[in-house]
Amino acid sequence: MKTGFIVLGDNILESFLAVSEREQSQGLMFVEPPTPIMSFVYTAPKINKFWMQNTPSDLDIVFCYKNKVSQIHHGKPFSTQTIGNNEFSDLVIELPFGTCREMGIKIGSSAQLLK
Numbered sequence: 842m843k844t845g846f847i848v849l850g851d852n853i854l855e856s857f858l859a860v861s862e863r864e865q866s867q868g869l870m871f872v873e874p875p876t877p878i879m880s881f882v883y884t885a886p887k888i889n890k891f892w893m894q895n896t897p898s899d900l901d902i903v904f905c906y907k908n909k910v911s912q913i914h915h916g917k918p919f920s921t922q923t924i925g926n927n928e929f930s931d932l933v934i935e936l937p938f939g940t941c942r943e944m945g946i947k948i949g950s951s952a953q954l955l956k
Contacts, residue, residue, distance in 0.1 A: 842858065843857075843858045843860070844858060845956075846954075846955040847878070847880050847932075847955065848952065849910075849934065849946055849950065849952050850944055850951060851944075853955070854878055854936075856877075856878040857879045858879075858880055858882055858954075859880065859881045868896070870896050871897075872896070874898050876898040876935075876936075876937045878935065878937075879934070879935045880933070880934045880954060881933040882932060882954060883931050883932065883933075886929040886931040887929060887930070888927055888928065888929060889904065889933055890924065890925040891916065891924045892920065892921050892924060893917055893918060893919060893920040894919060894921050896918060897918050897919065898937065898938070899917060899938030900915070900916035900935045900936065900937065901913060901915065901916070901935070901937070901941045901946075902914045902916045902933065902934075902935055903933065903934040903935075903936065904925060904926075904928070904932075905933065905952040905953075906930050906931055908951060908953045909949055909950070909951060910947065911930060912926055912928065912930070915938065916935070932952060934952065
């Protein structure tokens with residue numbers, strides 16, 4: 842899996858990039874802590890929903906649309922609850938839980954993939 846950089850608020854963070862359908866369906870399942878950052882990159886905006894089955898770590902799941910954070914959700918380990926509102930996103934970033942709070946990331950914060 843490729844790595845790249847994302848800008849989240851005033852922070853530049855290295856991230857795994859889940860681009861293919863296979864990479865996106867695998868996500869961070871079975872990845873033990875410490876949890877890396879993973880960004881799900883979509884070629885076109887769509888309504889994205891996530892779940893945490895087989896994911897052992899608490900996550901901040903950040904949905905982004907048009908270079909802005911549009912949703913932030915807590916992903917609970919091993920949960921099969923669907924995460925995400927019925928809103929378009931074109932980038933979704935998974936970070937260790939609490940990262941958004943620590944970095945001051947909120948709805949409306951800037952968010953983009955550096956290319």
